[in-house]
Amino acid sequence: MNKLLLMRDNLSDQGQVPSAGSYYSSPDLIVHDQVADPQSFFVGNYAQDVNQSINRGSGANFIYARVKNLSTTDTLTAHVRLYASTSSLFMTPSRWVNNKICSAAGESVILTNPMSPGGIGVAKVPFLFNAKATTNYCHVGYVTKDETEPDIPDSFNTYSDFVVWLHENTHICLRNFYTLSGRASTIDQVNEFSNPSTKEERVGTFNVRLNGQFPIGTEVTVKCDLVGINASYKVTSLQDMTQFPVACIIPPGISAYLVTSIYLPSGGVWPEGGYLTVTFYVSESWDGAAFQYSLPAHLLSVPLNAPHLFQSQGRLIMVGECSTRMI
Incomplete structure (x- = not known):
C-alpha cells in the first residue's frame, strides 16, 4: 500500500x-x-x-x-x-x-x-x-x-x-x-432530507405518525440540531393512529438527518403490527407550480415546536414518506 x-x-x-x-x-x-x-x-x-x-x-x-x-x-x-x-x-x-x-x-x-x-x-x-x-x-x-x-x-x-x-x-x-450512558430508546429511525435550492424553505414539516395502539406513556422524540428541531410527544390515549407534526425553516443547500426515537414505558409492549412513519412536507405559495397538488397546512394541525410558522394558513406539498425502522 x-x-x-x-x-x-x-x-x-x-x-x-x-x-x-x-x-x-x-x-x-x-x-x-x-x-x-x-x-x-x-x-x-x-x-x-x-x-x-x-x-x-x-x-x-x-x-x-x-x-x-x-x-x-x-x-x-x-x-x-x-x-x-x-x-x-x-x-x-x-x-x-x-x-x-x-x-x-x-x-x-x-x-x-x-x-x-x-x-x-x-x-x-x-x-x-x-x-x-x-x-x-x-x-x-x-x-x-x-x-x-x-x-x-x-x-x-x-x-x-x-x-x-x-x-x-x-x-x-x-x-x-x-x-x-444515555436513556435507551426502543427504536431510532433516521430520515435524510435536503433542500437543494438556493433559497430557504419557509416551512418544512415532518409529520410523525405512530400506526397501531401504542401504550399510554410512550414517548416520541424528534431531533435535528441543524434546523432547530428538538421536540417530544407522549401518547395519552389508546388509538389506532397517533400523529403530530414538527416544523422548521430549512436553509438552502442543506442535507441533514432527522432522528426519531421511541421510548416505550416500563412494561410497555410494542403493538402487534405497529410501525412508525415520517412524512416530509414543504410549503408552497399560491403561484407555485405544484400548488394544485398541495393540501391545507391546518390538516396537519399546528406543529408542536413552531406555531408561529403557521400564523397564516399555508399550503404544503408532500416530498416523501419513510417507514424504515432501525431497531
Missing part, C-alpha cells in the same frame, strides 16, 4: 513512518452532532480533536472521518471504511473485519471529495453507529485511494505485532471512543 493517505494515530502524527505516541486516539474518527458543512467544519479544526461521546442508549450516533492526502503531486479521492471491535479482539481481525459500520443509506465505503496534494478531505456523509446493538466501542479506520479491498491480516501473533501494524501504516487508525 502506498503511504499516500493519512488517518492520524494522534494529533502529533504528521504521516511519518512509523508514527510516534498514542495509537488508540485517532482525531480523525469523530463522534459528533450533525454539522451543516462537514468538509469546512472538520477541515477548519484539523489541528484539534473535536470528538464527542457515543450515546450507549442510541441507535443513531454519527461518526465523521477525515483524511489527509500526503502526495505532493497527485489529487486523490479517499475510500473510507470503519470497523467496530473491542480491545480483547484486536489481535484477531477475522473476528471484527465483518463488523462494518455503514452510513444511514447502508454504504460500507464512504468517499471524500477529491483532495489536492497536501489537502484534507472529509467523508461525504457520516457513518451511523447503533450503540444498542453492540458494545464494540473501539473502531478501526481504513482508507484506500481506490476500491481496493483492505489488506487486513486474519490475526496477529502478539499484541506488539498489532501495535506495529498501526504505527507503520498511515492509512490505518484506531479510536477508543468515550461513551455516555
Whole structure:
C-alpha cells in the first residue's frame, strides 16, 4: 500500500513512518452532532480533536472521518471504511473485519471529495453507529485511494505485532471512543432530507405518525440540531393512529438527518403490527407550480415546536414518506 493517505494515530502524527505516541486516539474518527458543512467544519479544526461521546442508549450516533492526502503531486479521492471491535479482539481481525459500520443509506465505503496534494478531505456523509446493538466501542479506520479491498491480516501473533501494524501504516487508525450512558430508546429511525435550492424553505414539516395502539406513556422524540428541531410527544390515549407534526425553516443547500426515537414505558409492549412513519412536507405559495397538488397546512394541525410558522394558513406539498425502522 502506498503511504499516500493519512488517518492520524494522534494529533502529533504528521504521516511519518512509523508514527510516534498514542495509537488508540485517532482525531480523525469523530463522534459528533450533525454539522451543516462537514468538509469546512472538520477541515477548519484539523489541528484539534473535536470528538464527542457515543450515546450507549442510541441507535443513531454519527461518526465523521477525515483524511489527509500526503502526495505532493497527485489529487486523490479517499475510500473510507470503519470497523467496530473491542480491545480483547484486536489481535484477531477475522473476528471484527465483518463488523462494518455503514452510513444511514447502508454504504460500507464512504468517499471524500477529491483532495489536492497536501489537502484534507472529509467523508461525504457520516457513518451511523447503533450503540444498542453492540458494545464494540473501539473502531478501526481504513482508507484506500481506490476500491481496493483492505489488506487486513486474519490475526496477529502478539499484541506488539498489532501495535506495529498501526504505527507503520498511515492509512490505518484506531479510536477508543468515550461513551455516555444515555436513556435507551426502543427504536431510532433516521430520515435524510435536503433542500437543494438556493433559497430557504419557509416551512418544512415532518409529520410523525405512530400506526397501531401504542401504550399510554410512550414517548416520541424528534431531533435535528441543524434546523432547530428538538421536540417530544407522549401518547395519552389508546388509538389506532397517533400523529403530530414538527416544523422548521430549512436553509438552502442543506442535507441533514432527522432522528426519531421511541421510548416505550416500563412494561410497555410494542403493538402487534405497529410501525412508525415520517412524512416530509414543504410549503408552497399560491403561484407555485405544484400548488394544485398541495393540501391545507391546518390538516396537519399546528406543529408542536413552531406555531408561529403557521400564523397564516399555508399550503404544503408532500416530498416523501419513510417507514424504515432501525431497531
